[in-house]
Amino acid sequence: MAQPDFLVAVDLVILTVDADVLKVLCVRRGVAPYKGRLALPGGFVRPSEDLADAAERELGEETGLSDLGGHLEQLATYGDPKRDPRGRVLSVAHLALVPDPPPATAGSDAADADWFAVEELLGSRRRLAFDHHRILTDGVARARAKLEYSPLAAAFCRSEFTIGELRQVYEAVWGAELDPRNFHRKVTKTPGFVEATGRTTTRQGGRPARLFVAGGAEVLYPPMQAPA
Amino acid sequence: MAQPDFLVAVDLVILTVDADVLKVLCVRRGVAPYKGRLALPGGFVRPSEDLADAAERELGEETGLSDLGGHLEQLATYGDPKRDPRGRVLSVAHLALVPDPPPATAGSDAADADWFAVEELLGSRRRLAFDHHRILTDGVARARAKLEYSPLAAAFCRSEFTIGELRQVYEAVWGAELDPRNFHRKVTKTPGFVEATGRTTTRQGGRPARLFVAGGAEVLYPPMQAPA
DNA sequence: TCGCCTTCTCGTCAAGGTGACGATTAACAT
DNA sequence: ATGTTAATCGTCACCTTGACGAGAAGGCGA
Numbered sequence: 248m249a250q251p252d253f254l255v256a257v258d259l260v261i262l263t264v265d266a267d268v269l270k271v272l273c274v275r276r277g278v279a280p281y282k283g284r285l286a287l288p289g290g291f292v293r294p295s296e297d298l299a300d301a302a303e304r305e306l307g308e309e310t311g312l313s314d315l316g317g318h319l320e321q322l323a324t325y326g327d328p329k330r331d332p333r334g335r336v337l338s339v340a341h342l343a344l345v346p347d348p349p350p351a352t353a354g355s356d357a358a359d360a361d362w363f364a365v366e367e368l369l370g371s372r373r374r375l376a377f378d379h380h381r382i383l384t385d386g387v388a389r390a391r392a393k394l395e396y397s398p399l400a401a402a403f404c405r406s407e408f409t410i411g412e413l414r415q416v417y418e419a420v421w422g423a424e425l426d427p428r429n430f431h432r433k434v435t436k437t438p439g440f441v442e443a444t445g446r447t448t449t450r451q452g453g454r455p456a457r458l459f460v461a462g463g464a465e466v467l468y469p470p471m472q473a474p475a
Numbered sequence: 476m477a478q479p480d481f482l483v484a485v486d487l488v489i490l491t492v493d494a495d496v497l498k499v500l501c502v503r504r505g506v507a508p509y510k511g512r513l514a515l516p517g518g519f520v521r522p523s524e525d526l527a528d529a530a531e532r533e534l535g536e537e538t539g540l541s542d543l544g545g546h547l548e549q550l551a552t553y554g555d556p557k558r559d560p561r562g563r564v565l566s567v568a569h570l571a572l573v574p575d576p577p578p579a580t581a582g583s584d585a586a587d588a589d590w591f592a593v594e595e596l597l598g599s600r601r602r603l604a605f606d607h608h609r610i611l612t613d614g615v616a617r618a619r620a621k622l623e624y625s626p627l628a629a630a631f632c633r634s635e636f637t638i639g640e641l642r643q644v645y646e647a648v649w650g651a652e653l654d655p656r657n658f659h660r661k662v663t664k665t666p667g668f669v670e671a672t673g674r675t676t677t678r679q680g681g682r683p684a685r686l687f688v689a690g691g692a693e694v695l696y697p698p699m700q701a702p703a
Numbered sequence: 704t705c706g707c708c709t710t711c712t713c714g715t716c717a718a719g720g721t722g723a724c725g726a727t728t729a730a731c732a733t
Numbered sequence: 734a735t736g737t738t739a740a741t742c743g744t745c746a747c748c749t750t751g752a753c754g755a756g757a758a759g760g761c762g763a
Contacts, residue, residue: 252480255565298554324552324567326526337483339552429751453710454758681739682729
């Protein structure tokens with residue numbers, strides 16, 4: 248029997264931490280449907296392109312980054328028959344974590360891209376096009392969960408970072424304050440989480456802080472505990 | 476520009492625990508490509524069918540179950556351009572956990588379906604068709620991880636189960652032995668994991684065991700710890 | 704220069720969770 | 734009756750965690 252054809256797109260939830268606030272990159276749609284509405288950046292998958300390659304390409308186009316120091320993983324696939332009024336479009340959503348906020352609109356494609364506070368976007372259900380509110384919700388939930396049992400928070404930091412900077416990542420993503428002393432103990436005692444470089448910096452003010460790089464661990468045992 | 480069309484299929488990793496062994500449902504392919512090879516059950520998504528609906532339909536066709544008491548979730552999407560020699564076929568893989576082993580070949584579709592020990596299938600990389608070895612690997616990894624921080628193990632049990640039966644699920648999925656006394660303490664003290672029904676059973680032999688049903692919790696705090 | 708403020712870093716202590724393991728209970732089989 | 738099986742309860746040492754004190758080492762303004 249004849250099978251229906253689908254269009255397949257890749258949409259990106261690109262998260263960063265800027266000024267202690269979790270932000271996501273959005274573009275303003277210039278064409279219908281949802282013209283003028285904010286949307287997650289994305290695009291169609293090319294004929295002989297793998298999904299991961301398509302996501303990496305889109306990430307590069309939107310941020311100008313070549314994913315160096317960041318993190319990119321598949322999030323989930325959204326296929327409600329009515330999610331796109333133009334037809335049967337499948338969206339394979341990806342989650343990207345990038346350090347610093349790279350200057351928005353650095354890429355050529357999306358002339359009108361900018362960073363938005365996640366908390367604000369999630370507050371009003373109507374600000375994002377398509378089912379992107381749900382995709383963003385799922386992406387943020389994934390990021391929050393992954394900080395617990397993986398050393399992924401380092402993906403939000405530049406290659407060398409202080410324990411304090413890493414703690415601010417957790418605080419921004421989880422929206423909770425953590426005790427600096429207990430956090431310091433936990434991070435430095437968990438094997439493979441971070442490795443000291445020997446260098447120090449004073450960019451945070453106060454006493455010079457040691458600089459660390461991400462360790463080799465893939466998972467954290469025992470996990471970081473999000474506050475109850 | 477014109478976008479390429481994709482065919483979209485749903486493939487299922489259906490896991491169960493039978494005789495203390497983690498098993499997966501596979502079908503033997505009757506047509507090329509990979510004719511005669513084992514494969515995960517699956518099928519194409521219908522024109523106006525949601526992905527979750529398609530997965531649930533396939534699960535029902537393969538097991539005869541209407542997903543009662545089990546668990547079904549999206550796993551990941553596989554889209555390598557060369558994963559299917561017939562063309563550009565996207566596979567949205569799903570993970571299902573079902574209690575007991577329902578009799579194989581109960582459904583009408585797959586005349587030649589049966590349960591196979593996961594450990595054996597993962598041992599030889601060539602026994603499964605397409606990229607199903609990778610999908611199975613990812614599905615088992617997801618299941619193992621989810622047992623740690625969610626009460627999902629109950630999905631492998633019938634509606635009423637004993638602590639010992641639940642422990643055997645963990646032992647089969649993790650491939651490790653757990654101390655019955657510590658497991659009992661952990662499970663009964665974690666809020667929302669299980670709830671006593673007041674009834675008992677002797678189906679395990681030995682002293683009568685209390686029967687429990689799954690509690691309302693979505694996540695386990697603190698998580699179960701897989702042995703190091 | 705001298706406080707003062709900031710942040711990092713190390714310690715202490717009690718509470719709670721975990722692993723190891725002894726002991727008892729309550730069914731069934733022979 | 735006796736042994737076997739598995740469930741359930743208890744104990745104890747150890748470790749992790751949360752709360753918090755205290756000092757170290759920079760910058761900055763008076």
